[in-house]
Amino acid sequence: xxxxxxxxxxxxxxxxxxxxxxxxxxxxxxxxxxxxxxxxxxxxxxxxxxxxxxxxxxxxxxxxxxxxxxxxxxxxxxxxxxxxxxxxxxxxxxxxxxxxxxxxxxxxxxxxxxxxxxxxxxxxxxxxxxxxxxxxxxxxxxxxxxxxxxxxxxxxxxxxxxxxxxxxxxxxxxxxxxxxxxxxxxxxxxxxxxxxxxxxxxxxxxxxxxxxxxxxxxxxxxxxxxxxxxxxxxxxxxxxxxxxxxxxxxxxxxxxxxxxxxxxxxxxxxxxxxxxxxxxxxxxxxxxxxxxxxxxxxxxxxxxxxxxxxxxxxxxxxxxxxxxxxxxxxxxxxxxxxxxxxxxxxxxxxxxxxxxxxxxxxxxxxxxxxxxxxxxxxxxxxxxxxxxxxxxxxxxxxxxxxxxxxxxxxxxxxxxxxxxxxxxxxxxxxxxxxxxxxxxxxxxxxxxxxxxxxxxxxxxxxxxxxxxxxxxxxxxxxxxxxxxxxxxxxxxxxxxxxxxxxxxxxxxxxxxxxxxxxxxxxxxxxxxxxxxxxxxxxxxxxxxxxxxxxxxxxxxxxxxxxxxxxxxxxxxxxxxxxxxxxxxxxxxxxxxxxxxxxxxxxxxxxxxxxxxxxxxxxxxxxxxxxxxxxxxxxxxxxxxxxxxxxxxxxxxxxxxxxxxxxxxxxxxxxxxxxxxxxxxxxxxxxxxxxxxxxxxxxxxxxxxxxxxxxxxxxxxxxxxxxxxxxxxxxxxxxxxxxxxxxxxxxxxxxxxxxxxxxxxxxxxxxxxxxxxxxxxxxxxxxxxxxxxxxxxxxxxxxxxxxxxxxxx
Amino acid sequence: xxxxxxxxxxxxxxxxxxxxxxxxxxxxxxxxxxxxxxxxxxxxxxxxxxxxxxxxxxxxxxxxx
Numbered sequence: 001x002x003x004x005x006x007x008x009x010x011x012x013x014x015x016x017x018x019x020x021x022x023x024x025x026x027x028x029x030x031x032x033x034x035x036x037x038x039x040x041x042x043x044x045x046x047x048x049x050x051x052x053x054x055x056x057x058x059x060x061x062x063x064x065x066x067x068x069x070x071x072x073x074x075x076x077x078x079x080x081x082x083x084x085x086x087x088x089x090x091x092x093x094x095x096x097x098x099x100x101x102x103x104x105x106x107x108x109x110x111x112x113x114x115x116x117x118x119x120x121x122x123x124x125x126x127x128x129x130x131x132x133x134x135x136x137x138x139x140x141x142x143x144x145x146x147x148x149x150x151x152x153x154x155x156x157x158x159x160x161x162x163x164x165x166x167x168x169x170x171x172x173x174x175x176x177x178x179x180x181x182x183x184x185x186x187x188x189x190x191x192x193x194x195x196x197x198x199x200x201x202x203x204x205x206x207x208x209x210x211x212x213x214x215x216x217x218x219x220x221x222x223x224x225x226x227x228x229x230x231x232x233x234x235x236x237x238x239x240x241x242x243x244x245x246x247x248x249x250x251x252x253x254x255x256x257x258x259x260x261x262x263x264x265x266x267x268x269x270x271x272x273x274x275x276x277x278x279x280x281x282x283x284x285x286x287x288x289x290x291x292x293x294x295x296x297x298x299x300x301x302x303x304x305x306x307x308x309x310x311x312x313x314x315x316x317x318x319x320x321x322x323x324x325x326x327x328x329x330x331x332x333x334x335x336x337x338x339x340x341x342x343x344x345x346x347x348x349x350x351x352x353x354x355x356x357x358x359x360x361x362x363x364x365x366x367x368x369x370x371x372x373x374x375x376x377x378x379x380x381x382x383x384x385x386x387x388x389x390x391x392x393x394x395x396x397x398x399x400x401x402x403x404x405x406x407x408x409x410x411x412x413x414x415x416x417x418x419x420x421x422x423x424x425x426x427x428x429x430x431x432x433x434x435x436x437x438x439x440x441x442x443x444x445x446x447x448x449x450x451x452x453x454x455x456x457x458x459x460x461x462x463x464x465x466x467x468x469x470x471x472x473x474x475x476x477x478x479x480x481x482x483x484x485x486x487x488x489x490x491x492x493x494x495x496x497x498x499x500x501x502x503x504x505x506x507x508x509x510x511x512x513x514x515x516x517x518x519x520x521x522x523x524x525x526x527x528x529x530x531x532x533x534x535x536x537x538x539x540x541x542x543x544x545x546x547x548x549x550x551x552x553x554x555x556x557x558x559x560x561x562x563x564x565x566x567x568x569x570x571x572x573x574x575x576x577x578x579x580x581x582x583x584x585x586x587x588x589x590x591x592x593x594x595x596x597x598x599x600x601x602x603x604x605x606x607x608x609x610x611x612x613x614x615x616x617x618x619x620x621x622x623x624x625x626x627x628x629x630x631x632x633x634x635x636x637x638x639x640x641x642x643x644x645x646x647x648x649x650x651x652x653x654x655x656x657x658x659x660x661x662x663x664x665x666x667x668x669x670x671x672x673x674x675x676x677x678x679x680x681x682x683x684x685x686x687x688x689x690x691x692x693x694x695x696x697x698x699x700x701x702x703x704x705x706x707x708x709x710x711x712x713x714x715x716x717x718x719x720x721x722x723x724x725x726x727x728x729x730x731x732x733x734x735x736x737x738x739x740x741x742x743x744x745x746x747x748x749x750x751x752x753x754x755x756x757x758x759x760x761x762x763x764x765x766x767x768x769x770x771x772x773x774x775x776x777x778x779x780x781x782x783x784x785x786x787x788x789x790x791x792x793x794x795x796x797x798x799x800x801x802x803x804x805x806x807x808x
Numbered sequence: 809x810x811x812x813x814x815x816x817x818x819x820x821x822x823x824x825x826x827x828x829x830x831x832x833x834x835x836x837x838x839x840x841x842x843x844x845x846x847x848x849x850x851x852x853x854x855x856x857x858x859x860x861x862x863x864x865x866x867x868x869x870x871x872x873x
Binding site (some may be wrong): 116 | 809812813817820823824827830831834835839840841843847848851860
């Protein structure tokens with residue numbers, strides 16, 4: 001099979017030969033022509049088949065005629081020059097960067113454009129005298145880079161990138177290097193003549209470098225320790241803060257009293273390494289967002305119908321936030337309804353799969369209530385608004401308090417657990433040795449007391465978790481499992497209950513298995529059926545049409561479709577009825593009273609030919625590969641629950657597929673799911689929720705670990721703690737196992753660092769802690785912990801990689 | 809040996825200059841996107857290739873006539 005020169009997809013249905021190249025559709029060919037004619041052919045040399053097939057955008061960006069909306073999208077506007085940033089999810093390779101940064105070859109009015117590849121954004125500066133934002137957006141869409149504009153864009157928020165940690169790290173690193181440099185002479189020679197002459201200057205310089213390290217870089221440890229103490233927790237920052245404070249005070253005292261050089265080198269080094277650990281733990285996937293809510297899915301504008309003075313109805317593009325109760329809206333095919341409304345006119349076929357988890361679109365009659373978040377699948381609708389966007393049924397979920405509280409920091413981490421015992425132990429050792437020395441040699445008591453606190457400063461312990469978890473996070477990321485932050489891994493290891501959503505999580509989004517039950521259709525009946533299905537826009541018709549032979553499509557003499565029921569058609573004296581059982585059997589000659597499929601609530605399409613019932617096509621959800629095996633593996637030591645927003649039509653099938661004892665709960669509304677998770681947690685469970693849609697958003701947020709399954713990580717997922725690529729769904733178990741291994745590695749690293757502390761303490765307690773010993777011991781312990789955790793996680797990940805490759 | 813004062817102040821000064829340069833570069837967001845520039849710098853090669861492309865186009869025009 002030939003692959004498309006532009007997008008690389010196989011040219012299955014259509015093949016267009018053009019300029020000795022093959023294309024899979026006219027869209028791809030058009031993009032090729034546009035680029036080729038503008039001398040942008042280099043696009044195809046950078047990467048092979050880099051293109052994206054452009055989508056139908058007719059009328060989609062009409063809202064950009066509304067100046068109020070355009071204004072919100074612009075970053076800068078001085079009347080002649082405007083700057084706008086677009087999120088373009090389809091950016092994926094170097095060709096994309098190149099063509100987007102050469103936009104001025106396609107449109108002379110573009111002054112400059114700059115791509116941020118990790119964030120998948122392009123920032124375009126253009127002259128607004130000759131072009132408009134809309135034209136620009138259309139140009140981008142025409143070459144396959146359709147910008148994603150949602151309700152989120154309408155809230156202009158200042159991009160606040162938090163770079164404090166980098167500044168702190170920079171200050172600490174700068175001071176560390178210089179202090180090391182200045183303290184080096186005194187490591188070896190103490191009594192040398194010239195050294196003696198200049199030592200005061202060297203020492204006060206070191207002091208000067210240390211001041212910003214303690215008061216700026218190290219400030220976080222003091223505040224955290226203070227907060228911890230106030231709420232009665234001895235967290236790891238308490239001994240660290242004591243260590244930093246004692247180091248600084250004793251060193252200052254030493255240089256003031258001219259006792260020695262002090263420990264400024266160890267002090268700055270300590271803070272530098274600690275911050276380095278914090279920095280390493282942060283691994284951000286800037287192109288993924290873990291904080292999305294409904295705003296990322298909802299459109300920024302919608303068509304409002306206004307009656308002017310003469311009573312003529314006019315269409316207007318209005319901002320979604322400005323829609324009031326009572327407004328009339330026009331919803332086109334494939335548009336998302338952003339408000340709760342009453343259907344006035346049109347055939348509604350609403351796909352709520354994303355909102356409620358129902359697998360099939362529902363038909364609605366005029367007068368029915370439609371909820372926000374549904375997607376119209378069948379023609380144009382006119383609706384009257386009942387509730388504006390913020391008060392709609394779906395968005396109400398986000399007013400639940402679970403969305404306002406910060407999940408991190410609530411649970412006690414492994415490090416905090418050990419630090420309590422550690423702090424108590426260190427303080428008692430310090431006091432006991434000080435008391436002993438007071439008896440033996442009072443002049444040394446102060447030295448020993450401070451030395452113990454200095455050397456025991458748990459730098460290595462504090463580094464063990466960040467580096468291990470940071471490594472695990474990266475290994476997960478390389479294997480298509482993206483976590484929001486490292487602390488999630490610790491939570492993952494504690495999980496004892498796993499809750500799955502059904503639609504979109506256990507089932508795939510696209511594929512359906514369709515089976516036929518009944519009397520075999522004759523070739524002519526088959527033909528008539530395909531021709532009838534071709535005329536219908538209903539999703540079921542389309543998926544059925546896709547699997548049937550498309551030979552000899554005939555023109556229908558008659559065709560009638562009744563929304564929510566079915567359709568009847570005739571051609572050459574043959575009639576056919578396709579649709580729901582009630583519709584097809586309206587005046588049946590052959591009557592089948594016992595209809596099992598209806599009882600099972602399966603999705604079916606019934607067929608009758610010439611008023612004679614023939615049979616039915618049964619649609620079944622296709623489950624992801626390896627669901628049974630995954631559940632079996634999870635069942636070993638965890639409770640597994642399926643929590644679905646769909647009806648229980650698939651209960652039997654699920655029961656046969658999943659191991660016995662798996663709890664199946666159906667008909668769960670989004671808030672029910674949230675409550676269910678909360679109840680589990682109240683009964684002492686640590687819950688992992690695995691879902692995919694907005695309907696799981698509350699449950700994902702409430703759970704201890706909320707994971708979203710995504711077929712395409714560029715498509716947005718609701719707020720969560722982690723995103724798992726659907727292709728590795730069945731390998732969830734190895735990931736959980738690996739998180740356990742990570743915890744084990746941290747524990748070993750604790751042991752190793754305690755060993756260093758013991759060595760240091762023997763020096764300290766006996767009163768032999770010289771600055772040079774501390775200066776060697778501190779970095780040595782830190783670096784060996786970093787090396788140990790890195791090697792250990794890499795070694796442990798071999799098994800994970802093997803698991804993943806094996807199953808591929 | 810008082811030269812050491814001069815040397816020390818120079819060394820500290822140089823260190824501070826680089827430190828300030830680092831802070832400014834972070835502040836301007838130079839480290840926010842560390843990936844795209846690495847790809848962008850390879851694009852210069854395109855200028856060499858543009859010539860034959862132009863010819864291609866003309867040939868195509870001739871062919872289509």
